[in-house]
Amino acid sequence: MTSATHPAATGIAVLGTGRAPCHHGEILQGVFLDADGRRCAGLVTLPMADPGSTAVFTRRPDTPPEALVVVPSDRTKAARAAALATAECSGRTGAPPCGGELRLRSDVPVGLGMGSSTSEVIATVRAVADSYGLRLPVATIARLAVRAESACDPLMLDGRPVLFAQREGRILEALGPALPPLVVVGCALGGAAPVDTLSLPVPEVRDEDVRRYERLRAALRRAVATGDAHLLGTVATASARRGQQVLGHPEFEALTDIARRTGAVGVQIAHSGAVAGVLFDPAAPDLRHRVHDCLGALEAHDIPVTRTFTTSPTEENQHGPAHRGVAGETCSDTPRRPAPVPAV
Numbered sequence: 001m002t003s004a005t006h007p008a009a010t011g012i013a014v015l016g017t018g019r020a021p022c023h024h025g026e027i028l029q030g031v032f033l034d035a036d037g038r039r040c041a042g043l044v045t046l047p048m049a050d051p052g053s054t055a056v057f058t059r060r061p062d063t064p065p066e067a068l069v070v071v072p073s074d075r076t077k078a079a080r081a082a083a084l085a086t087a088e089c090s091g092r093t094g095a096p097p098c099g100g101e102l103r104l105r106s107d108v109p110v111g112l113g114m115g116s117s118t119s120e121v122i123a124t125v126r127a128v129a130d131s132y133g134l135r136l137p138v139a140t141i142a143r144l145a146v147r148a149e150s151a152c153d154p155l156m157l158d159g160r161p162v163l164f165a166q167r168e169g170r171i172l173e174a175l176g177p178a179l180p181p182l183v184v185v186g187c188a189l190g191g192a193a194p195v196d197t198l199s200l201p202v203p204e205v206r207d208e209d210v211r212r213y214e215r216l217r218a219a220l221r222r223a224v225a226t227g228d229a230h231l232l233g234t235v236a237t238a239s240a241r242r243g244q245q246v247l248g249h250p251e252f253e254a255l256t257d258i259a260r261r262t263g264a265v266g267v268q269i270a271h272s273g274a275v276a277g278v279l280f281d282p283a284a285p286d287l288r289h290r291v292h293d294c295l296g297a298l299e300a301h302d303i304p305v306t307r308t309f310t311t312s313p314t315e316e317n318q319h320g321p322a323h324r325g326v327a328g329e330t331c332s333d334t335p336r337r338p339a340p341v342p343a344v
Contacts, residue, residue: 013100014059018126020119020155021052022108024186024277024309025270027179027232028220028239030213031205032163034172039210040165042172044220045115046184046236046268046277047159047311053106053119055127057082060100067099075104081121081148085128085136088144093132102127111194113273115153121145122156142169161224163217173217176224179311180232182265183280183287185294186306189249190274200246200272212242229281233266236279240269247271254301262294275306282310 023045034040055078060067065086070079082102090097102124108116125144129136136144138156145152146169154164154171163173216235223231237256244252247269259267259278269276278294280287291308298305 012061014061014131016057016059016127016129016131018055018057018123018128018130019052020122020126021050021158022048022114022116022119023153023155024048024184025113025268025273025275026239026243027236027268028163028213028216029243029271030216030239031210032172032213032217033210034165039205040172041167042163042165043153043271044161044163044175045153045155046182047161047179048114048309049159051107051109053104053108053116053123055105055120055123056103057124057127057131058101058103059086059098059128059131061095061098063099065097065099069099069101071101071103075102075120077117077149078102078104078120078124081124081144082128084144084147085125088136088140089129089132089134092134095132100131109275111273112188112192112275113195113270114275115155117149118145118153118155121148121152139170145169173221175221179224180227180229181282182229182232182311183282183291183308184268184277184311185264185280185291185298185308186275186277187255187298188274188304188306189251189255189269189276192274192304195247195270195273203246229279229283230265233264233279233281235266236268237266239271240267240276243269243271249274249276251301251303255303258294258297258301262290262297264290264294 025046027044027046029043031039032042068079068082087097104120106116106120108114108119110116122141122145125141141156151166152169153166154162161175161179162171163175165172216238219231220235223235255267255276263284264278264280266279267276268279280290284290295305
């Protein structure tokens, strides 16, 4: 396509789309040592293919960069991401910076610790890049996401297990191609009330704490390498228990007792939210009965059940077509659905 006929050269609006998943809280979170021996906050999330966020960005080459419309209008982090991604893509293609319209659709519950804002931010960056005919490197997406929201989850990796420095947007360690398969019975603690992560106290981290986190990291590395769901569950439970020093969910001991009585391999929680999961090995005998008993026990303890899902990786394409097509499609704008997650 020559510059004379390129949509950007003629002022024709150009459409881009992007999608990003969410996660189901953390398997491991703490403070670790990076390759230089420096302390670094990091986490490993439990991936989910669905729900997620979709973004449609209509790039308007004949408008100034500040002419950016976001629907719904309260998505300030996504708006920052769109502006940052537009500047990044303009620099890569040589096209002048411009404005446009961003439309978001997300069914990720807010405030449960499932990465709702990061999901929208990454979908936005992918949509903007798609409107330029680009697929940005993962490291670039992570850098833009951190700039847009100060810290981000590793959703740009689409489920690959990594120890991720959420405040720096970098991978501390790639743990392997995929987590051991799991069946997760999801639930919400604290009555599914959203958690204000900014109000949570920041505990003091001692050298002894870092050594404990590093031991959990090594154990999780072995669990991924060997496909050991039981070892993964042990790590997740230990991390969840340490998280209670800050979160203090009153149902936590009941949750771990339910996991023990139903033969689960462990539990996991969102360290910055209310979502939690009871983890089962898919190869466990009488799995259906174990899950059924778990659901009944959660109900008996008034712990809201959300959904049951597996961690099997998907082949879903989260990026747009990178087609540089002319605008014409729309993406309906619906508000992010409040908690709890609907059961399936």
